[in-house]
Amino acid sequence: MTATNVTATDEKGGRNTVTQWSNPVQGTGRYAEINGVNLYHETHGTGTPLILLHGGLGSGDMFGPILPTLAERHQVITVDFQGHGRTADVDRPLDPDLLADDIAALIDHLGLDRPHVVGYSLGGGVALRVAVRHPDRVGRLVAVSAFIRSDAVYPEIRAQQSQMGAAAAEFMKDTPMYQLYQQVAPRPEDFPRLLDKMGAAMAKGFDLTEEVRGLRVPTLIVAGDADMAPPSHFVETFALLGGGRQDGGWMGEGRPRGGHALAILPGCTHYDIFVSPLFAAVTLAFLDDRRG
Numbered sequence: 185m186t187a188t189n190v191t192a193t194d195e196k197g198g199r200n201t202v203t204q205w206s207n208p209v210q211g212t213g214r215y216a217e218i219n220g221v222n223l224y225h226e227t228h229g230t231g232t233p234l235i236l237l238h239g240g241l242g243s244g245d246m247f248g249p250i251l252p253t254l255a256e257r258h259q260v261i262t263v264d265f266q267g268h269g270r271t272a273d274v275d276r277p278l279d280p281d282l283l284a285d286d287i288a289a290l291i292d293h294l295g296l297d298r299p300h301v302v303g304y305s306l307g308g309g310v311a312l313r314v315a316v317r318h319p320d321r322v323g324r325l326v327a328v329s330a331f332i333r334s335d336a337v338y339p340e341i342r343a344q345q346s347q348m349g350a351a352a353a354e355f356m357k358d359t360p361m362y363q364l365y366q367q368v369a370p371r372p373e374d375f376p377r378l379l380d381k382m383g384a385a386m387a388k389g390f391d392l393t394e395e396v397r398g399l400r401v402p403t404l405i406v407a408g409d410a411d412m413a414p415p416s417h418f419v420e421t422f423a424l425l426g427g428g429r430q431d432g433g434w435m436g437e438g439r440p441r442g443g444h445a446l447a448i449l450p451g452c453t454h455y456d457i458f459v460s461p462l463f464a465a466v467t468l469a470f471l472d473d474r475r476g
Contacts, residue, residue, distance in 0.1 A: 224270035229255025233299035237307025243269025278381040284313035348383035350376035402443035408452030
């Protein structure tokens with residue numbers, strides 16, 4: 185599995201590098217009829233099951249560079265959300281709560297016993313909601329670059345998100361998101377519709393503070409040191425789980441009682457953390473840690 189880089193010029197004349205997603209080594213792909221959605225999922229490797237959830241406008245393919253590492257020790261099941269990747273859209277909003285219910289129903293459909301759930305960005309928000317709404321179906325949770333409040337992201341990012349919609353489709357044709365969608369989507373012409381639904385979803389405010397405070401699933405919060413929200417937001421999230429309040433102690437006796445943890449990854453942004461070897465490393469370390 186490979187990832188190539190495309191260098192582009194941003195609106196300020198600067199240079200930036202975006203990761204072009206590719207996943208030439210395919211796993212076993214299937215569809216499941218879940219809550220009226222013909223949900224595509226793909227299985228890689230063997231071992232303890234791990235549900236891996238992609239970011240907005242992406243698909244399971246975006247994890248191609250790190251899938252072999254994860255699949256060495258786990259049965260990794262990537263899922264394409266409603267309207268994303270190989271899963272066609274249906275007549276309902278793109279609501280993270282509904283997406284979370286889809287994942288819980290897929291876990292039941294596959295007969296999995298408390299798989300780990302790992303999600304990035306939109307997928308991280310969905311993963312959090314799976315653990316909140318369906319805690320008995322989740323082993324451990326890893327939420328990567330996921331925000332628990334809609335106002336956590338930087339103001340300039342919120343301004344950009346407010347412009348998300350079908351009109352942006354023409355300007356996205358050189359992006360990995362558009363190119364991947366055209367390659368794998370059942371209806372490639374639906375990309376503008378997906379942008380409209382994503383825009384409507386991002387326009388809605390949310391605050392999961394109390395839900396996170398009550399999480400009963402061991403949770404790892406992961407973010408880049410230059411993410412879409414400041415590191416302080418993720419430290420705040422960790423504090424809701426009882427973390428960062430005291431010294432951990434020689435034997436770890438001062439760590440959060442729920443088995444929660446925090447990882448801020450150096451040199452990572454919101455736009456490359458999902459292919460970072462550090463993401464794979466901290467995820468595996470947390471999932472395989474059996475300390476309480």
